[in-house]
Amino acid sequence: MGEQIIPLIMCGGAGTRLWPASREVRPKQFLPLFGPRSTFQDTLLRVSDATLFERPIVITNTAYRFMVLEQLAELGLEADVLLEPMRRDSGPAIAAGAAFAQIRDDGAIVLALAADHVVGDTGAFVAACRQGLVAADAGRIVTFGVKPERAATEYGYICPGEVVSGEVRGVAKFVEKPDPSTAAEYIKAGYLWNSGNFMFRGSVLLDEYRKVDAESVQAVTDSVTKAGRDLGFVTLDASAFGSAKAISIDYAVMEKTSRAAVIPVSCGWSDVGSWHAVWELLDKDQLGNAAQGAAVFEDSRNCNVSTDKALVALEGVDDLVVVATQDAVLVSRQKDANGLKRLVAKLKTIAPEVTEDHIKVHRPWGSYQSVDNGERHQVKRIVVKPGSRLSLQKHHHRSEHWIVVRGAARVTVDQLVKIVHENESIYIPIGAVHRLENPGKILLELIEVQTGSYLGEDDIIRIEDDYQRS
Numbered sequence: 497m498g499e500q501i502i503p504l505i506m507c508g509g510a511g512t513r514l515w516p517a518s519r520e521v522r523p524k525q526f527l528p529l530f531g532p533r534s535t536f537q538d539t540l541l542r543v544s545d546a547t548l549f550e551r552p553i554v555i556t557n558t559a560y561r562f563m564v565l566e567q568l569a570e571l572g573l574e575a576d577v578l579l580e581p582m583r584r585d586s587g588p589a590i591a592a593g594a595a596f597a598q599i600r601d602d603g604a605i606v607l608a609l610a611a612d613h614v615v616g617d618t619g620a621f622v623a624a625c626r627q628g629l630v631a632a633d634a635g636r637i638v639t640f641g642v643k644p645e646r647a648a649t650e651y652g653y654i655c656p657g658e659v660v661s662g663e664v665r666g667v668a669k670f671v672e673k674p675d676p677s678t679a680a681e682y683i684k685a686g687y688l689w690n691s692g693n694f695m696f697r698g699s700v701l702l703d704e705y706r707k708v709d710a711e712s713v714q715a716v717t718d719s720v721t722k723a724g725r726d727l728g729f730v731t732l733d734a735s736a737f738g739s740a741k742a743i744s745i746d747y748a749v750m751e752k753t754s755r756a757a758v759i760p761v762s763c764g765w766s767d768v769g770s771w772h773a774v775w776e777l778l779d780k781d782q783l784g785n786a787a788q789g790a791a792v793f794e795d796s797r798n799c800n801v802s803t804d805k806a807l808v809a810l811e812g813v814d815d816l817v818v819v820a821t822q823d824a825v826l827v828s829r830q831k832d833a834n835g836l837k838r839l840v841a842k843l844k845t846i847a848p849e850v851t852e853d854h855i856k857v858h859r860p861w862g863s864y865q866s867v868d869n870g871e872r873h874q875v876k877r878i879v880v881k882p883g884s885r886l887s888l889q890k891h892h893h894r895s896e897h898w899i900v901v902r903g904a905a906r907v908t909v910d911q912l913v914k915i916v917h918e919n920e921s922i923y924i925p926i927g928a929v930h931r932l933e934n935p936g937k938i939l940l941e942l943i944e945v946q947t948g949s950y951l952g953e954d955d956i957i958r959i960e961d962d963y964q965r966s
Contacts, residue, residue, distance in 0.1 A: 499633060501625060501695070502604050503543040503552040504593035507536050507560065507611030508580050512840040512851065513770050513833060516824040517802060520852040525612040526563050529774060536611040537567050542618050543607065544573065548625065551575060553596055554611075555589050557582075561729055562860035562963070576600075578723075581734035586692075587748035588716050588740040591705055592732060594698035595720040605632050606701070608694045608745075614777060616764020624663075624761040628695045631664040631757050637696040637704065638664060639750065641688030641758040642765045647679035650769055650833065652690040652746070655682075660757050667756040670746065688760055692767070694745070704753040712748075715740040727964060770833035771817040771826075775800035785810075789820075798830065822855045860963045861886055862939075874951045878932075880905075880940040885933030887961035894948030894955065896924040898932070903940035906933045929959060 510523045518524035525536045533541075543549045555578045556564050564577055578596060580589060590608050597604040607625060615621045628638040641654045652673055657666035670690065674682060694701075706713045719737035723730050750756055766773050778786035778800070785793045789803035794811040801808045803820040810816065815830040828836055844851050856865040861884035868875040878898075880886070888908070898907065899921040907916050908931040909924055915935075916922050924930045926948065934940035958965065 499605060499629065500550045501543075501548060501607045501629060502550045502597045502600065503540075504590065504597065504606050504608045505536070505539055505543075505552055505554045505575070505611050506586065506589055506593075506608065507554060507564065508556045508583060508589065509612070511612065511769075513836060514768070514774070515836065515840050515843075515851060516819055516821045516826055519850075519854055521559060522563070522854060522858060523560075523612075524768065526560070526567065529768065530614065530777060533571075534567060535614060535768065536564075537571055538615075539609055539611050539613065540568070540571060540573055540575075542615060542621060543609070545622065548622065549607075550601075553578060553593050555580060555593050563858065565728075566860075576730060577728070578730045578732060579726075581719075581732055581737050584737065584740050584742045586745045587705070587743040588712060588737065590694070590745050591702060591713055591716040591740075592720055592737070594696070594701045595717045596730070598698040598702075599720070602699075604698045605629060606696055606698050608696075610692055610767070612768055613691070613693070614764070614766045614768055616777075617762075620761060620763040621765075624759050624763065625695065627662045627664060628757075628759045630661050631759070632695045632697055632700075634661070635697065635700050635755060636660060636664070636757040637694060637701060637749065637753060637755050638757045638759055639667070640691045640693045640695075640765075641760050642691050643760055643762040644683050644687070644689055647676055647683055648689065649673055649676055649679055651767075653679075653682045653687040654690050654758050655685070655687050656758055656760070664757050664759050667750075667758050670751050670756075688758060689765075690746075691761075691765055692746070694750075700755060701749065704749050704755060708748055708752055709741060709743075712740040712743075770836070771800055771802075771819065771828065772830045772833065774802075775817070775830065800830065824850045859886075860884075862934075864944075867943075869951070872947060872949065872951075874946045876944040876946070878942050878944050880932065880934040880942075882934055882937050882939065885962065886931060887956075887958040887963075887965070888929060888931045889956050889958050890927055890929045891948070891955050891957070892927065893950035894946045895926045896930075897945040897947075898922050898924065899943045899945075901941050901943060903934060903938050904936050905940055905942060906935045907931070908933075931960075 507525045510520045514524045526534050552575045554575045557580045597606045653671045655668040657668035719732040722733035780786045784798035787801045790807040791801040792809045796810045797814045799816045801818045806820050817828045819826040862880040864876050864878045905916045
């Protein structure tokens with residue numbers, strides 16, 4: 497059978513379980529947690545063998561669309577990028593991907609993958625995909641059941657049933673996250689972890705979903721057929737998609753269908769659902785300590801440190817997580833992931849900005865970072881990618897000074913267009929129509945000094961914008 501698989505990468509979620517590194521505007525799937533690449537990029541590479549996998553579909557949201565393009569470009573890969581107008585959980589997201597895959601290929605076999613999972617053994621994973629393809633082609637909805645390495649309480653479990661084909665089994669039942677003693681019983685009985693990754697023929701998934709909630713499936717398929725195109729993205733129709741019921745694919749389809757099957761796989765899988773899960777995947781010293789960034793350990797065991805800049809020194813402590821970013825520090829017990837969830841919920845009411853955005857803010861043209869601010873001034877470090885430019889804009893309440901520290905800037909100020917080189921500066925008066933662009937081949941870096949009575953980001957009146965932001 498020469499059939500190929502269309503990967504559907506789901507990366508629209510905003511998990512808080514890895515706060516303060518993961519935040520609403522730049523969540524964990526886009527972070528380089530285990531090396532130079534993000535888990536989203538590793539997921540794309542895992543399904544890049546053109547003999548088995550077709551061009552992927554990525555489903556995300558408007559806020560993440562440029563991060564998705566940037567990380568695809570870093571790998572030299574292309575994808576069809578679908579934008580959800582609002583979050584409706586994994587059920588409608590996967591249904592939309594299935595409906596779009598059918599437009600590309602009416603008989604499409606789809607592999608739905610979460611973008612924030614880690615797979616240590618790609619060969620074993622791809623072998624499982626080949627096995628699952630036979631069952632999916634025969635009309636089964638195949639889930640990947642991970643062979644348990646311990647009595648985990650953070651995953652749902654699958655009880656395998658009768659043999660379907662090769663290693664693929666039917667599903668006798670799905671069970672929720674267990675307590676420790678129940679988890680131990682499940683492992684003895686041969687249960688598998690439910691990884692939340694699936695393979696199916698697009699038409700089969702939609703047919704099974706219709707049996708449970710025909711209105712939502714109609715809404716989602718309408719959102720695909722009425723979708724627009726914007727800067728190369730496929731924008732799902734908002735009114736149609738918004739009328740679909742928010743529900744996970746497990747509740748919507750998998751726990752109700754008679755077509756569920758499971759392929760057992762042992763591939764070093766993790767859903768990276770906590771800092772403890774990150775620690776498990778990192779290299780450690782002889783006392784079990786892991787460090788990303790500058791860290792020193794004295795008489796400490798089984799600790800996990802992640803730091804952007806500040807040196808973190810631990811003495812006489814065990815089983816701690818310390819995560820230091822430039823605007824927030826987390827100190828937590830290793831194993832209490834639920835405690836972190838409660839903490840972030842509290843932070844959302846007390847200091848919501850530290851759960852939503854980083855000090856370094858990513859934009860499609862590059863990034864900016866606040867270095868210092870006071871009542872009437874703010875200093876930022878701005879980085880512009882080669883060939884990119886900011887919007888043509890003006891401000892009502894502030895003037896700006898730009899000092900170039902690397903590269904060369906082409907600056908527009910009203911009628912003036914000027915190249916500003918390293919160690920040169922230019923002044924932007926209040927109300928002046930201005931634009932900054934990088935005409936060169938290297939990153940443009942500059943220091944911006946703002947002064948005025950109001951310095952908020954909402955004092956930007958965009959006149960022209962390459963990225964069609966209002």
